[in-house]
Amino acid sequence: MKGRWARFRRWFQGIPVASWLLGGLAAATVERLVGLVVAYTLGLSGIPSFFGLSLILANPAQIPAVLVYLLVMYALPVYLVARATAAWTARLVTRMSTRTYVFVHVVLLFLVVYFWGELDSYRLLVLRLLAISIILTTSLNLVNGWMGEFSVAVAGFMSVGAYVSSIVMVWGFVDDDVFGPAVFPPTLASLAFPFALGLGGMAAAITALAVAIPSFRTRGDYLAIITLAYVFIVKSAVENMEFIGGPRGFMNQPNVAGFPVVFIWTALALWVIYNYTSSTLGKATSAVRDNESAAEAMTVDTRKVKVVAFLTHAFWSGVAGGLYAHVIGYINPSSFGIVKSAEVLAMLYLGGLSSITGSVLGAVLFQMLSEILRPLQLAKWLVIPVVLIVVMIFRPRGLLGFREMRFPFLQPRPTEEVGYAPASD
Amino acid sequence: MPLLQIEGLTHYFGGLRAVHRFHTRIEPGEIRGLIGPNGAGKTTIFNLTTGVYRPSEGRIVFEGRDITGKRPHEISRLGIARTFQNLRLWVNLTALDNIKIAFYAQIRYGLAGAFFGLRGRRHEEERIEAEARRLMRLLDIEQYADVVVSALPYGIQRKVEIARALATRPKLLLLDEPTAGMSPAEMMDTMEVIRKLHDELNLTIWLIEHRMKFVMSLCQHIQVLDFGEIIAEGPPDAIRNHPRVIKAYLGEMVEA
Ligand SMILES: Nc1ncnc2c1ncn2[C@@H]1O[C@H](COP(=O)(O)OP(=O)(O)OP(=O)(O)O)[C@@H](O)[C@H]1O
Numbered sequence: 029m030k031g032r033w034a035r036f037r038r039w040f041q042g043i044p045v046a047s048w049l050l051g052g053l054a055a056a057t058v059e060r061l062v063g064l065v066v067a068y069t070l071g072l073s074g075i076p077s078f079f080g081l082s083l084i085l086a087n088p089a090q091i092p093a094v095l096v097y098l099l100v101m102y103a104l105p106v107y108l109v110a111r112a113t114a115a116w117t118a119r120l121v122t123r124m125s126t127r128t129y130v131f132v133h134v135v136l137l138f139l140v141v142y143f144w145g146e147l148d149s150y151r152l153l154v155l156r157l158l159a160i161s162i163i164l165t166t167s168l169n170l171v172n173g174w175m176g177e178f179s180v181a182v183a184g185f186m187s188v189g190a191y192v193s194s195i196v197m198v199w200g201f202v203d204d205d206v207f208g209p210a211v212f213p214p215t216l217a218s219l220a221f222p223f224a225l226g227l228g229g230m231a232a233a234i235t236a237l238a239v240a241i242p243s244f245r246t247r248g249d250y251l252a253i254i255t256l257a258y259v260f261i262v263k264s265a266v267e268n269m270e271f272i273g274g275p276r277g278f279m280n281q282p283n284v285a286g287f288p289v290v291f292i293w294t295a296l297a298l299w300v301i302y303n304y305t306s307s308t309l310g311k312a313t314s315a316v317r318d319n320e321s322a323a324e325a326m327t328v329d330t331r332k333v334k335v336v337a338f339l340t341h342a343f344w345s346g347v348a349g350g351l352y353a354h355v356i357g358y359i360n361p362s363s364f365g366i367v368k369s370a371e372v373l374a375m376l377y378l379g380g381l382s383s384i385t386g387s388v389l390g391a392v393l394f395q396m397l398s399e400i401l402r403p404l405q406l407a408k409w410l411v412i413p414v415v416l417i418v419v420m421i422f423r424p425r426g427l428l429g430f431r432e433m434r435f436p437f438l439q440p441r442p443t444e445e446v447g448y449a450p451a452s453d
Numbered sequence: 454m455p456l457l458q459i460e461g462l463t464h465y466f467g468g469l470r471a472v473h474r475f476h477t478r479i480e481p482g483e484i485r486g487l488i489g490p491n492g493a494g495k496t497t498i499f500n501l502t503t504g505v506y507r508p509s510e511g512r513i514v515f516e517g518r519d520i521t522g523k524r525p526h527e528i529s530r531l532g533i534a535r536t537f538q539n540l541r542l543w544v545n546l547t548a549l550d551n552i553k554i555a556f557y558a559q560i561r562y563g564l565a566g567a568f569f570g571l572r573g574r575r576h577e578e579e580r581i582e583a584e585a586r587r588l589m590r591l592l593d594i595e596q597y598a599d600v601v602v603s604a605l606p607y608g609i610q611r612k613v614e615i616a617r618a619l620a621t622r623p624k625l626l627l628l629d630e631p632t633a634g635m636s637p638a639e640m641m642d643t644m645e646v647i648r649k650l651h652d653e654l655n656l657t658i659w660l661i662e663h664r665m666k667f668v669m670s671l672c673q674h675i676q677v678l679d680f681g682e683i684i685a686e687g688p689p690d691a692i693r694n695h696p697r698v699i700k701a702y703l704g705e706m707v708e709a
Pocket residue numbers: 466469471489490491492493494495496497498538
């Protein structure tokens with residue numbers, strides 16, 4: 029088992045991440061040029077949106093065709109280009125400063141995903157929802173992972189952010205029955221969108237303060253209960269506000285949340301949360317989790333630490349809610365019910381606590397799972413808990429609990445064949 | 454001026470009087486001992502001093518400032534650090550992180566720096582790391598820096614806890630049974646460490662200990678507690694032969 033894994037790994041050894049991304053770019057190009065032809069030839073009804081995941085479950089007879097498609101369209105171009113460019117990128121990459129390195133990779137990732145997604149509007153939609161899930165999961169991780177409390181408020185924060193940013197945008201840039209004609213020229217909508225999102229995030233953070241003050245004054249499991257109540261209170265409050273549509277919902281959000289915008293916000297959220305959790309100041313959050321009285325005795329203002337983590341979570345969830353509202357173009361109070369919170373919690377515990385890569389992985393896997401299970405509709409909520417239970421049995425801390433994913437074997441190495449130390453688990 | 458002065462300290466847990474009219478006066482540079490049988494109230498006195506509980510009665514004055522009723526993180530910022538009777542390390546973090554986090558109050562980059570990684574931050578992080586490693590070297594545990602503390606041997610964990618306390622830059626260090634659960638060899642080692650901290654860092658140390666040999670050889674002045682009250686105090690020799698002490702310990706001490 030171990031030997032086979034090592035052999036498998038040798039295939040990838042020494043090919044830098046940048047090369048894989050270039051490979052991805054190549055694959056996306058190939059698909060763009062001949063994807064449709066290949067799909068028809070294989071008897072598929074069109075280019076599979078998400079690696080044929082939903083096709084497979086809907087009609088298992090298509091599995092061979094889908095596999096051939098994946099091989100020809102993705103696996104081959106990616107691998108060939110990655111191999112071919114490995115030496116070249118390795119030389120480039122080792123010369124970069126950390127900052128340039130990160131920047132280059134983020135840009136490449138953006139290009140690959142965007143180029144691939146743009147071929148199909150459904151892809152772009154799912155990708156944006158995925159990015160929003162990533163923001164939600166990572167920011168929730170701050171509270172449930174690094175801080176070790178249990179909050180279920182995420183849907184409520186989303187709701188506040190979604191409604192506040194929608195109101196600002198519709199009032200400002202859309203001719204609307206309730207909010208009247210646009211106050212500003214609609215062409216400026218995109219410029220104002222970041223501010224609307226920020227306002228939404230701040231509004232969510234302010235309501236979070238009302239939850240935080242009573243919850244963090246005393247120790248105990250109050251947070252779970254108070255945040256549960258919070259979700260219901262927000263929902264019924266919105267239902268009773270007629271001017272934003274009450275239970276019927278609120279629409280007409282301007283179309284300002286394209287993939288690039290959502291991508292940038294996601295990158296920003298991850299960057300900020302990574303910065304915080306990797307700073308000594310932010311690590312005090314984990315100290316509060318592991319032993320609060322010891323943290324207090326070591327000069328840590330634990331109440332402040334908790335409030336900061338909780339408000340940061342609220343802010344980013346509010347931003348994610350605002351993005352969601354403008355991606356979908358319609359929201360209603362029940363978009364942000366407890367089921368939404370449960371979804372984000374599932375992503376979090378699947379991916380693992382106190383891990384940024386874990387949150388990203390959890391969100392991606394969950395979204396893919398949802399995609400596979402989409403034909404099953406409601407039964408999805410039977411399968412997903414089972415998957416979660418299985419994960420909890422075999423990896424109680426989630427797939428990447430308390431550690432970050434690293435690929436040391438993908439790092440370019442200056443000298444050939446240095447003995448490889450297996451990644452510790 | 455005494456470094457720490459406590460007067461008339463009394464504390465009740467519900468109906469239980471855990472500490473009764475305790476007083477002390479610790480001068481800078483001293484190594485002070487607090488002993489007494491199980492349940493005598495020793496840890497409670499440390500908890501009161503560090504702000505974990507607010508005393509029912511009494512006054513705690515540190516460097517001339519009344520700190521009674523302040524919160525623990527405020528008191529620790531003023532210069533009182535402690536270790537715990539039962540280790541309270543941050544078990545999911547590495548030894549180095551355990552120590553670095555104790556620099557919390559000295560971090561200068563603030564929330565903005567933490568979130569946005571502004572310019573001063575890297576510099577500050579490097580400074581903290583260097584100081585944390587220096588403390589680890591002082592206690593001879595530098596090789597464990599990157600190990601998650603729950604995976605470390607018990608004796609090393611005790612040292613990490615001391616290093617963590619030192620990171621807060623204390624003037625007064627409270628050690629609650631620093632040798633609990635240690636072998637005699639480890640105990641001797643700990644004794645050396647405490648001497649070294651006292652001599653090299655010029656620390657004032659107040660320690661609770663059950664092992665007589667340990668207390669007697671380290672401390673110049675010892676207070677003996679029983680049922681929350683001081684039953685004897687003085688230099689080691691006076692304590693050793695004090696009839697009330699012998700009685701309180703029911704001969705426990707004779708063999709030591
Ligand atoms: N938080 C608490 N709530 C209620 N009673 C407590 C609490 N903490 C301590 N006590 C009681 O107060 C008394 C003194 O306890 P303390 O822990 O101070 O004793 P100690 O001298 O440190 O003993 P040991 O040598 O066993 O550590 C004991 O009777 C204990 O049961």
